[in-house]
Amino acid sequence: MKILFISSGFLGVYPYLEESIIKAFQSLNHSILTIPPTYSDVSINKVKDFQPDVALSFVGYKTDERLLDSLKEKGIALCVWLTEDPYYIDRSVLLLDKYHYVFTIDKGAYEYYKNSNTTNNLYYLPLGTDTSLYYPEDSDQHVLFDICLVGYPYPNRIDLIQQILKHTSFTVLLVGPNWQRYFPKKIDQLKILPHWLKPDMVRKIYSHSKIILNPHRPFHFPKNQNSLSVESKSINNRTFDIAACQGFQLVENKPDLRHQFDLSQEIVAYNNNEEFLHLLDQYIHDSDLRNRYSQNARNRVLKSHTFVHRVKYIIEQVTGTIS
Incomplete structure (x- = not known):
């Protein structure tokens, strides 16, 4: 055709x-x-x-x-x-x-x-995702960050990072424009790359992080053009990219997530900040469990996404x- x-x-x-x-x-x-x-x-x-x-x-x-x-x-x-x-x-x-x-x-x-x-x-x-751009890096590469978040600093994402900095000592990497506006002071556990990165660099960052955060854009964000207030119910394409890299992610639970991944063995979702902090503490200390989920998630992507x-x-x- x-x-x-x-x-x-x-x-x-x-x-x-x-x-x-x-x-x-x-x-x-x-x-x-x-x-x-x-x-x-x-x-x-x-x-x-x-x-x-x-x-x-x-x-x-x-x-x-x-x-x-x-x-x-x-x-x-x-x-x-x-x-x-x-x-x-x-x-x-x-x-x-x-x-x-x-x-x-x-x-x-x-x-x-x-x-x-x-x-x-x-x-x-x-x-979907492109597995020629997003794939696991060499397994012998060492972890540089406990947590990373790649994307724009929407209010829910800023709040999530503030919770991490307040309640944990985990190291955090933020990637994307405007993050320094909300975290202008030097914080030892926080590093910011304040610009957009190409997929090959994003892939490397995913591979150097224990946990990748994936909170979604709010449907009611003031800069949106959504006067109808239509609620977003689906996951973003970053969800598939992270999984393709065999990265372990904590993703905001969306109504359609369970139709794309098995929440019992392929991906871990949270519903609020309290649950997020609990899951973060649980999985950051269990590399075997993270690896099991991330491998299953990659297999799902290769099969369907x-x-x-x-x-x-x-x-x-x-x-x-x-x-």
């Missing part, structure tokens, strides 16, 4: 996600052409020469309507993968009627769309076949 992939137009992690998706399509022997989300004669001519069967717009917020109209005129099936739900759902809802097939990464957003009867071809599809699994699902829905 010929796939037209319309990139998001965003920087940071998005080009890596897009490259992983492209590789996944290619691994399944699909031909793929990538174009930017802007409308241009160059892109239209490329599409004309390529003659795709399906177009997949990633994120979709920057995709020019003129480009979509041109593709519709050619009879091409239009798909969008909404990766910012429900945090920017105010923007997502404006796109639903522009595509034949809508895929959203969040179960809460999916349920909202379903209840609104906005589209018939609507599917819940979380992002790579980008190859995701793009295969997209093709199955569009063609109505199961390969």
